[in-house]
Amino acid sequence: MAECTSIIIAMLTGLGAGMLLSMPVGPVNLTILNWASRRGFVAGMLVGLGASSMELIYCAIAFTGFTQFFEVKMIKTLMEVFTFVFFLFLGLKFLRAQSIDAPTEFGAAAQKIRARVDQKFQPESAFMTGFIRVLGNFGVLLFWIVLAANFLSRDMVADTLAAKAGCIAGVALGTNLWFCGLSFMASRQCGQFNEPALLRMERFSGVCLLILGIAQGIHIAWQLARHRI
Numbered sequence: 001m002a003e004c005t006s007i008i009i010a011m012l013t014g015l016g017a018g019m020l021l022s023m024p025v026g027p028v029n030l031t032i033l034n035w036a037s038r039r040g041f042v043a044g045m046l047v048g049l050g051a052s053s054m055e056l057i058y059c060a061i062a063f064t065g066f067t068q069f070f071e072v073k074m075i076k077t078l079m080e081v082f083t084f085v086f087f088l089f090l091g092l093k094f095l096r097a098q099s100i101d102a103p104t105e106f107g108a109a110a111q112k113i114r115a116r117v118d119q120k121f122q123p124e125s126a127f128m129t130g131f132i133r134v135l136g137n138f139g140v141l142l143f144w145i146v147l148a149a150n151f152l153s154r155d156m157v158a159d160t161l162a163a164k165a166g167c168i169a170g171v172a173l174g175t176n177l178w179f180c181g182l183s184f185m186a187s188r189q190c191g192q193f194n195e196p197a198l199l200r201m202e203r204f205s206g207v208c209l210l211i212l213g214i215a216q217g218i219h220i221a222w223q224l225a226r227h228r229i
Contacts, residue, residue, distance in 0.1 A: 048179025
């Protein structure tokens with residue numbers, strides 16, 4: 001019973017994280033809008049499926065490749081501080097976005113890497129286009145490393161294979177729900193996804209990240225105060 005509960009909690013955690021990470025306007029969402037509006041719902045959905053497939057690979061790497069690394073007390077403490085700064089940085093970045101054309105990568109170096117990956121693979125199919133868009137964005141891997149560390153340290157995802165698989169399944173559901181919904185609306189030429197609406201969604205995700213960052217800061221302060229007592 002306890003194992004089933006931990007799996008359900010992990011799935012819900014992954015679902016929420018997948019939706020939150022997919023919402024900011026970036027190369028993937030803009031590509032889905034472009035393909036769906038020009039070639040229909042299926043084309044946009046395949047772009048999203050390719051993007052979510054690569055994102056799940058990054059998510060799995062974060063959960064399986066860094067678990068023991070986060071068990072070191074010093075590394076765990078440093079990661080908590082980094083998470084606080086990271087969430088505030090991303091939240092402010094999304095909240096202050098002025099255009100949907102602004103890149104969401106982490107600086108010029110990351111943008112150059114993404115451009116080189118696109119140039120090297122030159123995807124033609126809808127699925128591979130979405131897959132390569134995420135493959136070239138190492139910020140996604142960084143984001144999942146940070147989230148995996150926090151989910152595991154707070155028991156939101158139990159340190160078991162079943163719970164981690166449940167979280168990854170939740171991420172798959174969350175990302176694909178968002179991408180399919182975005183593709184459907186774009187293919188129907190609905191006005192909900194004009195530039196002001198997209199900017200509002202990006203700023204909403206920025207607010208969510210700021211709230212998470214503030215919560216992380218409060219947690220760090222509480223831990224410091226408890227150790228001093």
